[in-house]
Amino acid sequence: MTVAASLFVRVARFERDRGAVAAMLADYHAQTEAEKAEHGLTEPGPLPERYAAEARDPASAFAGAEVLLVERGAELIGMAVLHRSGPDAELKRLWVGPSGRRSGAGSALLTDAASRARAVGATGLRLSVWDWRTGALALYRRQGFEPAPSWELRERLVCLRLPL
Numbered sequence: 027m028t029v030a031a032s033l034f035v036r037v038a039r040f041e042r043d044r045g046a047v048a049a050m051l052a053d054y055h056a057q058t059e060a061e062k063a064e065h066g067l068t069e070p071g072p073l074p075e076r077y078a079a080e081a082r083d084p085a086s087a088f089a090g091a092e093v094l095l096v097e098r099g100a101e102l103i104g105m106a107v108l109h110r111s112g113p114d115a116e117l118k119r120l121w122v123g124p125s126g127r128r129s130g131a132g133s134a135l136l137t138d139a140a141s142r143a144r145a146v147g148a149t150g151l152r153l154s155v156w157d158w159r160t161g162a163l164a165l166y167r168r169q170g171f172e173p174a175p176s177w178e179l180r181e182r183l184v185c186l187r188l189p190l
Contacts, residue, residue, distance in 0.1 A: 033130060035138040038093035038105070040085040046102045047093060052081040054121040058156075065158060067182065080119075094138055096122070096131045104131040108139045114150040114187065115143035120162075132162075136169050144190045151188040154178050 038047055055077040063070045073081075080087040091109035095102050103126025107118045117139050122131045136151075143151045152174060155162050166186050174187035 032098050033134045034097045035134050036095055036097070038084075038095050040093075043093075043095060043102070044084065047084045047095070047105060048081045050102070050105045050121050050123065051077075051084055051119065053123065054119055055081065061156065061158065065156075065182065067180075092142065094135055094142075096126070096134050096138075098126060098129060098131070101125070103129065104135055106135045106139060108142060110146070110148065111152065113148065114152045115139070115146070115148040117151060117153040120153070132165055133169065136165070140169075140188060140190060148190055150190050152177075152186065154183045154185045157182045157184050 040047070052073075055073055059068060059073060059077070060070070062068045072078075084093065088107050088109075091107050094106045094108060096104040104120075104122035106120040108115055109118070110116075117136075120132065120135060122129075122135075140151050151171075153166070153171070154177075155166065157163075163184065169188065171186035171188045174185045176183070176185045178185060
C-alpha cells in the first residue's frame with residue numbers, strides 16, 4: 027500500500043526479505059534489551075534466546091502473522107508484525123531504523139496495520155510499549171490509540187488500543 031510519495035508499505039516475502047527482517051529484529055531487540063537494563067529491568071548481557079530465535083528465523087517465529095515492511099526508495103527502513111489476537115489485531119516489533127526515523131515510516135506502518143486489521147474484521151488494533159519510550163507513546167496517541175486494560179504481565183509496559 028502506498029502511503030506517501032517516498033514511502034511504501036508491503037508484506038514481507040521471506041525468500042527475498044529474510045536478511046533485512048532478521049537484521050531489523052536483531053537491532054530492535056538489542057536496543058530494547060539495552061533500555062531494559064538501563065531501567066533496571068534486566069541485567070546487561072546477551073540477547074535472550076527467545077529473541078535471538080526471532081532474528082535467526084523470522085519466517086518461523088512469525089508464521090501466521092503478517093510482517094509489514096516500509097520502504098523508502100530501495101531501502102527497507104522499518105517493520106512491524108501484525109497478527110490476530112481475539113477480536114483485535116495486535117502489532118508487535120514496530121521498528122524504524124535510525125536512517126528512517128522522522129520520515130513518517132512509523133505512521134505509515136500504523137496506518138497500514140489499521141487498514142489491514144479493519145479489512146479482516148478486527149474491532150481494534152492493540153499494542154504495548156515501554157513507558158520510557160515517550161516518542162513512541164506520543165506517536166501512538168496522535169494516531170488515536172487510547173490506554174487499555176493491561177494484558178501484559180511485565181511491569182512498565184503500557185497497553186494501548188485503537189478502536190476500529
